[in-house]
Amino acid sequence: MARDGQFVLRTNAHYFLGNSHLTGLKLRVYPTPRAALIALRAGKVDMAPVPPIDASAVATWPKVRLSTTTAPDYLMVGWNFTDTLFSSPMLRQALGYAVNRPAIVASTLAGYGIVAQGML
Incomplete structure (x- = not known):
């Protein structure tokens, strides 16, 4: 990566399927998602990931x-098994049932996610 936070990729002249329609690609790294969105709005970049919110x-x-796409991502709620508070399997199961997974997905992913079923 260059000092300005960007990667410059060039086409491979020896690619077995022939020439690409692109001559190259520049990838810029931003310190935060917000910084990437500011660059997108200012027209400094052509594409940026957009947080669902x-x-x-x-x-x-x-x-x-x-544009939206599905992505293999997940959010996990876990219990600290070394804490005696969570030593009971029945308590952990009850907490698992008590977690409102649809509400978590709705509030954190703004309608762009689905609730997973079962263990992942």
Whole structure:
């Protein structure tokens, strides 16, 4: 990575399927998702990941098209087995049932996620 926080990739002239339609690609690393969104809105980058909580606002920006895709990601709630408070399997099971998973997905992923079923 260069000092300015960017990777510069060039096409491989020896690629077995022939020439690419691209001559290269620049990837810039931003310190925070917010910084990447600021660059996207300013037109400094062509593409940036958008946190679900910001998707509805980004969708209203002129010259920006919001596209969604599924991603293999998860959020986990776990119990500290070394704490005697959680030593009872029945208590852990009850807590597992008590967690409102749909509410967590709705509040953290703004409608862009699904509740997983079973163990992952």
